[in-house]
Amino acid sequence: MDKSSEKNIFEKYSNGTITDQELLLLYNWYFEQFKSNRSYPDPEVFQKRMAEMDKAVLAGLHKTERRTIPLKYVAAAFLLVAASFTFYFILKRINEKKYDAVYAIRPGGNKARLTLADGKSIDLTEARTGDLAKQGGVKISKTGDGELLYTVTATKSAGNEYNSIETPNGGEYMVCLPDGTKVWLNAASTLKYPATFSSLSERRVILSGEAYFEVAHNEKQQFIVQTARQCVRDIGTKFNINCYSEEPAIRTTLLEGSVAVIPTLPRRTSAHKGAVPVAESILRPGQQSLVTAEGIEISEGNAAESISWKNGSFQFRNDDLQTGMRQIARWYDITVEYEGAVPQDKLYGKVHRDNNLAKVLNMVLGSGISYEIKDRKVIIRSKIK
DSSP states (O other), X not given: OOHHHHHHHHHHHHHTOOOHHHXXXXXXXXXXXXXXXXXXXXXXXXXXXXXHHHHHHHHHHTOTTTOOOOHHHHHHHHHHHXXXXXXXXXXXXXXXXXXXXXXXXXXXXXXXXXXXXXXOEEETTTOOSEEEEEETTEEEXXXXXXXXXXXXXXXXXXXXXXXXXXXXXXXXXXXXXXXXOEEEXXXXXXXXXXXXXXXXXXXXXXXXXXXXXXXXXXXXXXXXXXXXXXXXXXXXXXXXEEXXXXXXXXXXXXXXXXXXXXXXXXXXXXXXXXXXXXXOEEEOTTEEEEEETTEEEEEEOOHHHHTTTTTTEEEEEEEEHHXXXXXXXXXXXXXXXXXXXXXXXXXXXXXXXXXXXXXXXXXHSOTTEEEEEETTEEEEEEOOO
16 A cells, blocks of 8 residues: 555544455555564554454454455455464564563572582582581581571581682572671672681681671681782671672772771782782771772762662662673673773662563663673663764
8 A cells, every 4th residue: 555545544444434345455454564574563562453453354244234245355354364363473472582582581599609628519509408518516507598507516626627609690698607607699709718717816718709798796706808909807897898800999888897908919029929918997887998909998888789789689879881780790690792882871770680681771771872682691882862
């Protein structure tokens, strides 16, 4: 149909004056439009529209008392009705394949691997609830809530035995250490720690990635978190440390109590190895430290934002796009690429981490940004304004 005929026949359809022959022509035109539409419209919309036209066709076929319809039109009508349902299911499957790749990327969950001092490795995701191992007077068990619990069962020392727990991309886990300290590990993080602290002068653990600590206070044994570029000495408190290697700074945020942050800078000469500690800085509740190669900076932090991951959400407040996408990439186990210049948009808002990837991106990315998901890769583009 040309534009004029198209307008005329739609007007007739709307006011109820369309003939059977014109209705079949409209039906066929509508069907052909969908077949040639490369964007694959929503099959639910198609089904609703086809159902309306099917009803109209069949109603016309029953008006035998007013007019006689040639047999060829009757046959054509039923063929088109059958074709509409066939095409609907084909279209539905095309859409399912098209969107499966997007919505199949689900959020992370309780996943981790425990490695004991003797080299034994335990997949905590698959491990049953109950006792997992015993070493040096310590019992290791998995609780019904999917947490790792250390319980001291004897005074025998195992201070020279170190365990490690590692979360993959898309994983998180909580471990209760032998001294009662609770540690929540974010995705792509590793914590190395003694099997027991009973015979040690200090409680030192080594972290890479991100973790939230609720430290059990012990005046006789200070608790120290060692990372690549700093040490945090706890004085009985709650704090979060973000020390991913791909981040430009180590971020320590204090929620309760007091901590001393001690940057460690690399030695300048090849004759010496290791790092040199510099002057410590004491954080008060609500403060945050940023440690870079140049030193340390103390500022007022946002506690809710720093531990939003632990509480099951992404929370952005004027974060640059790449920083936010690194968080999302770790949780959904994806890679991110930027096509063209990296958008300078800032991210704001809060969204739950239990949503599918596409929903999070739709809520987080601004109107000036478009994205495409291919397998487990997200391609970010700036829209032309």
